Amino acid sequence: MRIILTGAGGFVGRHLARRLLAQGLDGRVVERLVLADLDPPELDDIRVTRVAGDLSDAGVRARLVADGADVLFHLAALPGGAAARDPALSRKVNLDGTLDLIEAAAAAHAGRVPPLRVVYTSTIAVLGHPMPALVDDATxxxxxxxxxxxxxxxxxxxxxxxxxxxxxxxxIRLSGILARPGGATGLKSAFMSDVFHALAAGRPYTCPVSPAAAIWAMSLDRCVDNLLHAATVxxxxxxxxxAVTLPALRLAMGDLVTAIARRTGTDAGLVDYAPDAGLEAAFGAHPPLSTPAADAAGFRHDGTVDALVESALSTL
Amino acid sequence: MRIILTGAGGFVGRHLARRLLAQGLDGRVVERLVLADLDPPELDDIRVTRVAGDLSDAGVRARLVADGADVLFHLAALPGGAAARDPALSRKVNLDGTLDLIEAAAAAHAGRVPPLRVVYTSTIAVLGHPMPALVDDATxxxxxxxxxxxxxxxxxxxxxxxxxxxxxxxxIRLSGILARPGGATGLKSAFMSDVFHALAAGRPYTCPVSPAAAIWAMSLDRCVDNLLHAATVxxxxxxxxxAVTLPALRLAMGDLVTAIARRTGTDAGLVDYAPDAGLEAAFGAHPPLSTPAADAAGFRHDGTVDALVESALSTL
Structure with a gap:
């Protein structure tokens, strides 16, 4: 199986690349994996080809799709905060460049049956804000x-x-993925991940949302499970x-802290809470989520908060 | 008031241009009207400037927006059938070129308060097909x-x-506008207009949908009323x-024929029916339509089939 992966240098992309090489896809071996990003990771595997460059450059796109593929994972994107600061760049990367890439990949694949499977990572941000009292497939x-x-x-x-x-x-529309690497990632939702790093290291942490704040979350490994499923469903x-909104666990921040403390053998008292009204409204007020379409198509969340925590800690 | 109108050479655009010049906009005189199209109409009025060219050409866009405006009516589009035959051209005109034009107009207007009013003609085709049993603002x-x-x-x-x-x-999302000019326009929905021309001329007409076929329709004059309202609402x-789905009258084709015959003093028996299954499904199966958002914002349909027919005949 030949696979192209954009955004390969990102948090999710790197993990997806490693798992594709290690386990293949749906029982099939990966023969070739093209990793695209501004600076794609260097993986020590002869099956890997790196394409470094900006996907809004037609030459980069042409090199990326030149040899064809069975699946294109398109994860590359300008993130939400950066898109808000530079909407013109978001149009170039997240809209125009994305359409150009997919059309170029389709043209390179033309005449082959079946058509190229494209897995596209969308976002719960398509739902808008504020959210209704319940989010489901009719929202x-x-x-x-x-x-x-x-x-x-x-x-x-x-x-x-x-x-x-x-x-x-x-x-597939992704919720918060846990746990991202520590340190300043520039994401306003970084607190969801930072609390993992703090408790795992036995450090105190001041959480910028309340214990009652309700978040939607998925572990990194479960996110990649869903990406792999999307490639073959x-x-x-x-x-x-x-397009489907992926299932996600709806967690109270306090319950997440308790579960991390339990699993890491640390004291949940290391975390105190100093809620920021803006963060609480943006990330701590997620309503119940129902995802029958994704469920029927075989996508899954982590099941329980303890399973999510165990999975997230395993990739910390 | 200074106005830019794209698609000025089209059926709706020409009529909008004439009415803007004749009656102004919401009590204000039109001082300058820029008509853009591949071949804009020649109107004998010193307030009119013509910009001939393709809006996907940056130079044409720059000329169009150079002198600023209070309102931009953006009607230019590659129609549905042509877009289906040439999706790449549709992307160029209906997506990329449209976004580029609006961004160029915004840049030319930058710093002025209020921001430029842009009236955009969308379509009930955003609703998809087949339609549910009732279409409303939650569809x-x-x-x-x-x-x-x-x-x-x-x-x-x-x-x-x-x-x-x-x-x-x-x-604003438009339904079928009546009555378009006669002759082969290439629109599959041309029958709705052709029946007006036939009966007005006392000619027999074979209608390609059944008398029970339910259509959504608006007269040309009422469509322009709504465009003018959109410019000032x-x-x-x-x-x-x-965005709102405009109200439209839901009519049975047989009732429309009866009303045209009555108003034109001809015999409804001039029309016979030879339904085509494809046309019946595409244009003759429109469910009841409820448009509370547009109603609340002051948009209106023609009120009755007789009013629609009288209005449509007046612009035939």
Whole structure:
């Protein structure tokens, strides 16, 4: 199996690359893995090819798709905060460059059957803000920021590409992935991950949301499980529109802290709470989430807070 | 008041241009009207400037927006059938070129208060196909063809431009406009208009949908009323998302024929019916339509089939 992975230098991309090489995809061995990013990781594996460069550069796109593939994982994106600061760059990367890349990959694949499976990482930001009292598959998609807007626009374009037979896309909307690397990542939601690093190291931590703050979360390993599933899931199991909101565990921040402390053998009292109203509203007010379409298509969350914590700690 | 109108050579654009010059906008005189199209109409009025060219050409866009405006009506588009035949051109015109034009107009307007009002003609094709048993403002937007996909993508982008303060957009989704000029326009929905021309001329007509076929329709004059309203409506009256499905009369084709015959003093028996299953499904199966958001914002349909027919005949 030949695979192209964009955003390979990112937190999720690196882990996905390692797992693809280690375990293959749905019982099939990965023969070739093309890692694309501004600075793709150097993995010591002869199956790996690196394509370094900006995907909004047509030459970079051409090199990336030149040798064809069975699956394209398109994870590369300008993140939400950066997109808000530079909407023109978001349009270039998250919209125009993304459409150009997928059209180039489809053209390189033209004439082959089946069409190229494209796994696209969308986001719960397509749902908008504030959220209704319950989010389910009927919740209107009304993004409230540039990042979510461009992600939703691409979801629509992918569905059109599918109808036109250009590619065979599966778009999955991700919640918070735990635990990201420690340190200043620039993400406002970094607190969800920072608390893992603090407790694992026995350090005190001041949490910027309340213990009652409700978040949607998924472990990194479970996120990659879902990406691998998206690469092979029968398209007929996907709902109209071709995009699903992935299941995620809805957790109270205090329960997450308790579970991390239990698993790491540290004291939950190391964490105190100094809620910031803005962060509480943006990341701590997630309503109950129902995802029947994704569930029916075989996507899964971590099951329990303890399972999520164990999984997240294993990739810390 | 200074106005830019793209798609000025089209059926709706020509009529909008004439009415803007004749009656102004909300009590204000039109001082300057820039008509843009591949071949804009020659109107004998010193207030009119013509900009001929392709809006996907940056030079044409720059000329169009150079002198600023109070309102931009963006009607130019590659129509649905042509978009389906040439999706790449649809992306260029209906998506990329449209976003580029609006960004160029916003840049030319930058620093002025209020931001530029942009009236964007979207389409009921954003609703998708087949439609549910009732269409209302909660109906999911799941376009089923390239044209509707690109129109929905632009609606989303406009809402983002609004949040970013670039422009002040109002997007309105149009149904069938009656009556278009006779002759082969290439539109599959041409039958709705052709029956007007036939009966007005006392000619027999074979209708390709059944008398029970249910269509959504609006007269040309009422469509322009709604465009003029969109140029001045208080943005606070628009719903979240900034786009509304316009009210439209839901008519049985047989009732439309009867009303045209009555008004023109001809015999409804001139029309016979030879339903085509494809046309019946695509254009003759429109469910009841409820448009509370547009109603609340002051948009209106023609009221009755007789009023619609009288209005449509007046612009035939």
């Amino acid at each position: 209107p998609l009304q993004p409230a920021m540039t990042y979510g807007t461009h992600k939703r626009m691409v979801e629509l374009a992918l569905d059109d590409y599918r109808r036109r037979g250009l590619v065979d896309p599966v778009a 029968d398209g007929a199991l996907m709902p109209v529109g071709g | 999911p937007l799941q376009p089923a063809m390239t044209y509707g996909t690109h129109k929905r993508m632009v609606e989303l982008a406009l809402d983002d431009y609004r949040r970013r303060g670039l422009v002040d957009p109002v997007a 208080d943005g606070a009256l628009m719903p979240v998302g900034g």
